[in-house]
Amino acid sequence: MSWTEKIKDFEIFLKFERNFSDNTLDAYLRDIRKLQNYAETELTGTGPQEITFTQLQEYLYQLSKQKFSERSQARWVSSIKAFFKYLVEDEIRTDNPAILLEGPKLGLYLPDTLSFDDIERIITAIDISTDLGKRNQCMIEVLYGCGLRVSELIDIKISNINYKENYLKVDGKGDKSRFVPLADYTTRLIRDYIKNVRSQYKINKKFEDILFLNSRGSAMSRVIVFIIIKELTEKAGISKRISPHTFRHSFATHLLQNGADLRYIQEMLGHSSITTTEIYTHLKTEELRDVILNYHPRNIT
Structure with missing residues (x-):
């Protein structure tokens, strides 16, 4: 039984039974294919049924x-x-050679965030005298204003925008949908973009319901969004390493700083567990620590 065959079966399992998102699925498959390459080059003749705990440790x-x-x-x-x-569950092996593997102990990961002034500087750096600039302005405002993942941003459907109630239906990870409120300002930007910019495109029929389009009338790619944000960040003179996800972190952090309940933030971010959202309470703790260090009389010299 070959690695390729079992990896393909694993892919089907993750996709249809575990409901993995495309990005998570790709990451898992890349990791296992790296192991396959090692086994085929360094452990000649060792298939997924034969590889041992010691060999996995060495890898x-x-x-x-x-x-x-x-x-x-x-x-x-x-x-x-x-x-x-x-x-093991598929009865290909009777033992699990990976059960005792241990990964490195990870410290608390505090994501980079932007201040509201940073957000304003980035948006101000956009040249809104052009159709491209108007699209980018709308895109950044929706990314930040709704706390979206980049994959969710490029998949927004016009049919999922409810103008009457001012909310956006978002298709998130694992085919889970959630409803995110839209500010009046964001709604106006979306309407303006659709009416005055998007309507000028020759739209590919396959993408007629997709909100954000490239100049060829097709859906935008994740890479293009990364590039746009990198260019705007440099233009705004911000030295932090910024990605689309930074706007999502900033959305959550700013809500918490302004008194929003953590469970509401969890709902808007689409986190399945409150534990994931609690990372933002640590960000707030770091902020409080800085205030004490900078302003408490015992720390002022």
Whole structure:
């Protein structure tokens, strides 16, 4: 039984039974294919049924020496564990060689955020005298104003915008939908973009219901959104490493700073667990710590 065959079966399992998103699925499959390459080149004749715990440990040790981040290493362990757990459940193996694997201990990850002034500087850097600029302005405002993932942004359907009640239906991870309120200002920008910019495109029939389009009338790619944000950040003179996800983190952080309940933020972000959303309480704690260090009389010299 070959690696390729079992990886394909694993892909089907993750996609249809575990309901993995495309991005998570791609990451898991890349990780297992790396293991396949190692087994085929360094462990000649060793298939997924024969590989041992010791061999998996050695593989991970060799990878760790290449100075990959701890988060990457933790994901490799997670992917490998999921793969061999699947093989056991599918009765391909009677033992699980990955069950005792341990990933690196991860510290608390505090995501980068933008201040509201930073957001304003980035939006001000957009040349809204052009159709492209108007589209980009609308796109950034929706990304920040709704706390979306980049994959959710480029998949927004016009039919999912409710102008009467001012909300957006978002198709999120694992085919889970949620409803995000739209500010009047954001709604006006969307209407203006659709009426005065999008209507000028020759739209590919396949993408007639997609909100944000490229100049060829097709859906935008994740890469293009990254590039647009990188260029605007540089133009605004902001030195932080900014990605589309930074706007999502900033959305949540600003809501919390202004007194929003954590559970409402969880709903708007589409987090299945409140634990994921609680990362933003740590951000607030860091902010409070800075206030104490900078303004408490015992710390002022």
